[in-house]
Amino acid sequence: MRDGLADELANWMRRGYPYEVVALLLGSFDSADDIVITQCVPVANQALDPSRHFVMDPQGWLTADTQAQSLGLDIVGMVHSHPDAPPYPSHADSASAALLGTRFVYLIAAVDAGGAVEMQAWRWDGQMFCEQRLQCR
């Protein structure tokens, strides 16, 4: 992950609290297992109950895709927040990950009322989520 991006994301998750905040991650696939994240594109959360769920505005995908293409990048993953909940994937997360496939990185940011943010990256292996290490460079 690009240096500084984690802080940007954390601040943004704090601002969105107590609602779930969602964004698409742009970057590149270095090798089969290495993903470099360099940008994030905020996407509106259209869920009826945005404190417990997220539904991405489809327009957000188009915006992110256009931005990715203009920068020579790919959409490599997504990030969303879990207000007052740990950064572990929910059943809903598993369902959407199954649709998005195994190359996608799934970043979850736990955020609480005190502003503490804990991020964990996940990768769907076709059956379940596996923890993914996150490095800043």
Ligand SMILES: [Zn+2]
């Ligand atoms: Zn979730």
